[in-house]
Amino acid sequence: MATQPTNLPVPSESPRDLKFNAGKIDEYVTSMGWTYTDRFGQKHYTIEGMNYLSQQAMAAYGYVILTGKTFTTGAAINNPNEVLLNAADGEYYKWTGSFASGPKVVPANSTPASTGGIAPGAWLSVGDSALRSQLAMPGGAGLIGTEPSGKSVQDLFDLSGYSWTASDISTNLAKGRAEVIESVVSSTAYVVPSFATLTGGSGFLAGFIGTTYSKNKTIRKSSNTTVTLSNQDSNAGSQTVDAVVYQEPAWPGGSVFPQKSSLKHITIEGNSSANQNQAGFFVLQGGVVDVENIDTINCKFAIWAKDIWQSKISRVFSNNGKIRLDGGTSIVITGCGLASADTTRTGAFDLTSIKYSTLISCTSDLTTNTAYSFDACEGIVLDGCGCEGAGTTTANSGTALAFKDNNQNIVVNAFTCLPVANQGPSLISFGSNNQVTLNSFDVIPGVTYNGDIYIYGSNTHVTINGGRFGSDGNQMPIIIASAAAIGSTVTYHHKRGVTYTYKVTAAGTVPYVQHFRPIVSATITAAGAVSAGYGVKSVTKNGTGSYTINFTSELATGYSIQHLSSFGFAQVSAFNSSSLTVLFLNPSSVATDTAFTVNINGW
Known part of the structure; x- marks a missing residue:
């Protein structure tokens, strides 16, 4: 039966109180509890409790690393806030056991487990190497949360589509978006599905800084391998092409046309200057294609599309590459700058069978074989475009504009041209069955050249409203024709209000007739x-x-x-x-x- 103390005031010499206090002394010294209760019901700390308070105070002050000491070298732990390195796992450990008998002695070549164990009241880890290892693993960013979405950093990375390798690009494009963080090289083409975006994101750089061409965010193909593309639509046909990037031609879901692929803020680089790829970006068939802020290197065609509609091509630049469109409608081409040394096809801007589409503020400088070429196009408008120093290697072709055959309702507004001095070919050429209007066509004065328009086909009718022609900007347009062009006409409404008509009646320079x-x-x-x-x-x-x-x-x-x-x-x-x-x-x-x-x- 436990001794019942009295309520006598302190100090009491009652035998019952003395016996009770003897038990409390034992509790104070040996108990693992943090407190004991005296004979008046008041609580006091035990030695273990005071040890705990000391450890908490020292922990709040900070840990003391025993420099040069480890579990391998052996050490003596004198205070609860001293920590010792276990080289085997890279963690620091503190001793949470008793120091009543003096320092905690750690033998050499020991471990936390072998010299007391890892548990409360023994060794406890105070380091973060495990967390650092987890964070360094793939997917480790998933351990870090964000506000206010509650998503992890890894979730946000996954949504951003950040890509460091060709494999990353492929994986992320399948999810809808791939953003190239640094330049990537692949021996095979990059494939952009419908509804997916391939981008270089922010910080995209491409162009000359002084005499040095600088670029980042580049996707390069290191081979000239080809792929044959087709889809469910027999009208789309098939095409074998050596492309750096191409749109996936299969219909998404099997029920709608390929659509809404985007390519933005990136440099597309072909194999090499000696082994150019056929196309930087190729589209067999697709709607609402969006191409913006693209540089291409070592690609014969910067962009090649065989059938696209409701699409935008904006700010595409190439020092030796073309935009080739072989069919489509409602396309807007804006702010593109191209040059090309290719002699197999005419036109840095090479349009065939394109309808109700617009080119705005585009340029082609120093192109070898005609700046702009049109064949069987309808309802095309050129606004504020131009060229400088263009030539041609194709018979009958103009250097600035070549309208081959069957171009109807074409309007060219405020086109500016700087000819090559003493060039032989005319600036503009026409084949058969063309109906074209030139409004304010402007030849930059100061250069002597040989002809403005060459007509080599029948049933072509051209209307010129205003403009400047000749080396001083005040000459009548010089119209030259072949015998095949007999019957074709040019009507020139001079800026002073006088109208002139050129009618082809024979080969050679065409005379004009002034109208009252x-x-x-x-x-x-x-x-x-x-x-x-x-x-x-x-x-x-x-x-x-x-x-x-x-x-x-x-x-x-x-x-x-x-x-x-x-x-x-x-x-x-x-x-x-x-x-x-x-x-x-x-x-x-x-x-x-x-x-x-x-x-x-x-x-």
């Missing part, structure tokens, strides 16, 4: 007032039925009355470069006041 134009057109009241029209400064009423019309400006030579109408008859009394006097008679030949109109044409 209305220079006076006015309606005069019976009282001699001008009620409508232009070119008339004033009207003098000389008497009954007699009027003198005074012109606003002196008429040049070659003027004539085109039309003079009223009720009755008109007799011209005088007509010179400054005025016209006319007398009006009724059917009885009596002078009569009447309203009338007058039209005079001239050069």
Whole structure:
């Protein structure tokens, strides 16, 4: 039975209290509990409790590493905040057991397990090597959370599509997005599925800095292997192609056309300058294709698409590569800059069977075989495009623009051209069955060249509105034609308002015919007032039925009355470069006041 203490005040000499206190001394010294209760019900710390408090205080202050000491060398642990390295696992351990008998002695060549064990009241790890190892493993970023999404850093990496290798690119494109972190090389082509984006992301760099061409975010193909592509649509046909990147031609889900593939902010590099790849990016068939901010190197065709629609090609640059489109509609090509030394096909911009599409602010400089080429295209608009120093190696082809056959409703607005000095071929060429309008076509003055337009096919009709031609910008366009072009025409509306017509009747330089134009057109009241029209400064009423019309400006030579109408008859009394006097008679030949109109044409 436990001794029951008294409630006598301290100090008590009651035998019962002395016996009770003897038990409490044993509890204070040997108990593993942190507190004991005295005879008045108050709690006090045991030696173990005070040891715990000391360890907590020292831990808050920080650990002390025993420099040069390990479980392998052996050591003596004097305080609870001293830690010892276990070289086998790279962790530091502290001793949480008792120091009542003095320091914790660690024999040489021991381990935490062999010299006390790993548990509360023995050795405990205080290091982070295990965590660091886990973080360093693939997927280790999954151990780090983010706010406010609650997703791990690994989740965000996976969504971003960050790619360091060709395998990463393939894996991430299958998920919908691959972002190239550094340049990647593969011996096979990169494949972009429908609804997927291949990008270089932010920090993309490509271009000349001084005389050095600098680039990053490059995907390169190190071979010239080919692949034969086709899909469910027999109209798409098949194509064997050596491409660095191509759109997956299979219909996604088997029910819709390939679509919405994107290629952005990246450099596409072919095998080598000596072993160019056929295409940087190839599309057999697809809708809503989005190509933006792409540089290509060592690729004959920067972009080659056989059938695309509702697509955008923006800011594609190549010093030796073309954009080749072999069919499609509603395509917008914007801000692209191309040059090409290829002589097998005409046109750095090489368009065949393209309908209702637009080229905006594009350029082609120093291209060997025609800057822009069109064949069987309809409803094409060129806005603010141009070229400098283009040549041609193809017979009959223009250096700046080549319209082959069957190009209908083509409008070229504000095209600017800098010819090669004394070049032989014309700037623009036309085959058969073309209908093209050139608005404000501008040849940069200062260069002597031999011809503006060459027509080598029949049934071609060209309209030119304004513009500048010749070495000084003030010449008539020089039109040259072959015998096959007989019947083709060029209508030139000069910026001064005069119209000229060139009609091919024989091979050689085509002559032009100047058309009269209305220079006076006015309606005069019976009282001699001008009620409508232009070119008339004033009207003098000389008497009954007699009027003198005074012109606003002196008429040049070659003027004539085109039309003079009223009720009755008109007799011209005088007509010179400054005025016209006319007398009006009724059917009885009596002078009569009447309203009338007058039209005079001239050069």
